[in-house]
Amino acid sequence: MCGIVGYIGNNAVEEVLLSGLKSLEYRGYDSAGIALNDNGQIDVYRAKGKLDNLSRVLNAQDFSHKHISQGIGHIRWATHGGATVENAHPHKSNDGKLVLVHNGIIENYKELREELKREGFHFFSQTDTETAVHLIDREYKVLRSLEAAVISAVSKLRGAFAFCIMHHDEPDKIIAVRKNAPLIVGLGNNENFIASDIPAIIGKAQKIVYLDDNELAIVRKDNVTVKDFNGRLINKNPEALNFAAEDISKRGYKHYMLKEINEQPDIIRNVLARRMKDAGSPVATDGLDAGQLFAGVEKIEIIACGTSLHAAMVARHVFEELTGIAVTVEAASEYIYKRVLTDEKTLCIGISQSGETADTITAVKLAKEKGAKILTVTNRIDSSIVRYADGVLPLEAGIEVSVAATKSYTAQLVSLYLLAIAVAEVRHSAAPEVLSGLKQELLELPAKMEQVLGATETIKRCAEKYCGNKSFIYIARGINLASAYEGALKLKEISYINAGGYAAGELKHGPIALLDENMPVLAVLVPGSRTYDKMISNCEEAKARHARLIAVTTEADNAHEGLFDEQIKVPAVSEILSPVLLNIPLQLLAYYTAEALGREVDQPRNLAKSVTVE
Numbered sequence: 342m343c344g345i346v347g348y349i350g351n352n353a354v355e356e357v358l359l360s361g362l363k364s365l366e367y368r369g370y371d372s373a374g375i376a377l378n379d380n381g382q383i384d385v386y387r388a389k390g391k392l393d394n395l396s397r398v399l400n401a402q403d404f405s406h407k408h409i410s411q412g413i414g415h416i417r418w419a420t421h422g423g424a425t426v427e428n429a430h431p432h433k434s435n436d437g438k439l440v441l442v443h444n445g446i447i448e449n450y451k452e453l454r455e456e457l458k459r460e461g462f463h464f465f466s467q468t469d470t471e472t473a474v475h476l477i478d479r480e481y482k483v484l485r486s487l488e489a490a491v492i493s494a495v496s497k498l499r500g501a502f503a504f505c506i507m508h509h510d511e512p513d514k515i516i517a518v519r520k521n522a523p524l525i526v527g528l529g530n531n532e533n534f535i536a537s538d539i540p541a542i543i544g545k546a547q548k549i550v551y552l553d554d555n556e557l558a559i560v561r562k563d564n565v566t567v568k569d570f571n572g573r574l575i576n577k578n579p580e581a582l583n584f585a586a587e588d589i590s591k592r593g594y595k596h597y598m599l600k601e602i603n604e605q606p607d608i609i610r611n612v613l614a615r616r617m618k619d620a621g622s623p624v625a626t627d628g629l630d631a632g633q634l635f636a637g638v639e640k641i642e643i644i645a646c647g648t649s650l651h652a653a654m655v656a657r658h659v660f661e662e663l664t665g666i667a668v669t670v671e672a673a674s675e676y677i678y679k680r681v682l683t684d685e686k687t688l689c690i691g692i693s694q695s696g697e698t699a700d701t702i703t704a705v706k707l708a709k710e711k712g713a714k715i716l717t718v719t720n721r722i723d724s725s726i727v728r729y730a731d732g733v734l735p736l737e738a739g740i741e742v743s744v745a746a747t748k749s750y751t752a753q754l755v756s757l758y759l760l761a762i763a764v765a766e767v768r769h770s771a772a773p774e775v776l777s778g779l780k781q782e783l784l785e786l787p788a789k790m791e792q793v794l795g796a797t798e799t800i801k802r803c804a805e806k807y808c809g810n811k812s813f814i815y816i817a818r819g820i821n822l823a824s825a826y827e828g829a830l831k832l833k834e835i836s837y838i839n840a841g842g843y844a845a846g847e848l849k850h851g852p853i854a855l856l857d858e859n860m861p862v863l864a865v866l867v868p869g870s871r872t873y874d875k876m877i878s879n880c881e882e883a884k885a886r887h888a889r890l891i892a893v894t895t896e897a898d899n900a901h902e903g904l905f906d907e908q909i910k911v912p913a914v915s916e917i918l919s920p921v922l923l924n925i926p927l928q929l930l931a932y933y934t935a936e937a938l939g940r941e942v943d944q945p946r947n948l949a950k951s952v953t954v955e
């Protein structure tokens with residue numbers, strides 16, 4: 342949700358900022374803006390909509406005669422105030438000397454705004470951010486030091502904020518501030534960078550400093566000082582930046598989403614290679630002591646949002662089946678507004694690709710306060726959620742750029758399968774032959790995934806045939822109910838077609854009223870599973886109401902050829918592992934449908950990849 346960048350150094354500042362923002366575009370695309378310090382004069386350029394619009398504004402400028410030494414930039418996902426130029430960042434003080442970009446939400450902005458208005462400050466936007474600008478400006482006018490003004494102002498702000506701040510009278514520095522919103526400092530050679538996330542500094546900075554909450558960095562061209570909100574110096578150890586430009590390139594694919602879908606077999610191969618020698622060896626958990634973490638655990642609570650929540654639904658089945666421990670799954674945004682019955686015998690698993698999802702972080706914090714042990718499953722071991730963890734399960738799926746989560750979901754599933762197997766091995770809660778059978782099947786998954794990815798004609802044909810439909814229903818039972826939810830989420834988020842996932846047995850309790858010849862019903866099936874016959878009955882019921890039926894099933898499914906209008910088949914797989922394989926055609930169906938409709942696949946409207954507001 343919003344991306345911020347800052348740069349101080351000798352390279353073309355506007356270009357460094359723009360390329361940084363480009364790589365943060367997944368965080369929002371309602372508007373963009375930069376502020377440049379040109380020899381003491383601060384110029385602000387802003388545009389509504391995508392970054393290309395800002396590029397056009399900048400292309401119309403002649404920067405050749407300017408002496409720009411520093412700048413800050415922003416890409417916005419609108420929270421307070423619509424997507425307009427007035428609400429675009431950077432925002433500036435009334436005298437034009439102080440500029441600021443912000444990610445987060447200032448919760449007490451209304452009171453502060455009224456107070457500042459009474460004192461004579463003029464507001465030009467509807468944002469919460471502008472309050473911070475005038476507040477810091479007010480403190481500056483008294484304290485005459487940007488650092489002191491920022492420290493004084495942040496003590497009056499409630500909520501979440503990452504800021505980059507520049508002042509006309511202190512042109513040697515940018516101040517970066519972090520509280521409950523991510524912010525990093527990239528260290529270069531006689532130049533330094535600030536960013537919401539690593540992609541903005543890949544290929545530019547050599548080292549990285551992770552700011553913690555309640556810290557500010559005074560970033561100069563040749564040095565960086567970090568302090569806490571009381572002004573005390575903090576010693577930070579810069580870490581190596583272990584990413585290359587290749588990690589955020591499209592590698593020849595038209596969209597990041599398609600690239601990321603196609604990366605899945607190799608990601609799973611690597612995860613398996615690290616954690617499992619062969620089907621006969623125990624599963625390793627990368628430094629995580631499964632025995633210790635699960636010792637005394639009587640209940641597992643899994644908390645997540647969106648796609649990660651669907652991974653949690655699958656994990657519930659797997660953990661209950663293999664470990665015998667009762668599992669509850671809850672959307673983080675719901676968990677935090679009820680009586681939480683968690684205690685020290687509970688293991689709370691927070692799943693988050695980004696590790697920055699505000700709802701999930703708040704829920705995990707709450708569970709921790711109640712005494713639960715915390716395990717986080719994340720693709721970003723440098724993220725905020727990790728701070729609350731007693732154990733971390735890294736996904737190692739590589740940077741996921743597309744807003745629609747694909748490879749991280751598959752990596753979540755496989756990592757959680759491996760963890761459940763490891764726990765079952767330690768607790769002896771499942772028969773050894775069951776566990777070795779599962780491990781053997783896991784090792785075969787990447788090749789089967791490649792088979793699915795290599796034969797996409799039927800999926801493309803279905804996408805083209807059905808992309809004109811206004812709504813879709815996805816049905817499944819058991820462990821694949823999550824697949825129905827996830828398939829429907831993927832379709833709606835990138836194609837804007839209304840799609841709902843339903844437990845197939847629930848169809849007759851209401852949703853069946855929606856069925857007619859204009860309503861495709863996509864059924865996720867596993868022949869031979871305990872729910873297969875019931876699924877077929879539900880499909881018959883849908884057919885009897887003239888719905889078009891699409892089966893996403895396995896090669897073993899030949900008994901009901903006539904029932905379905907379309908069949909998309911994957912290699913045979915056991916029910917318990919089927920969500921990994923059956924999800925790939927659902928990802929591709931969503932992708933090709935969005936493509937057929939000409940949608941902006943990687944940046945669907947209204948969305949952002951890291952949802953850092955509650």
Ligand code: M6R
Binds near residue numbers: 693695697831
């Ligand atoms: O980073 P997280 O896994 O915590 O993100 C959770 C959701 O915001 C995310 O999965 C979202 O639903 C995706 N856009 C789905 O494709």
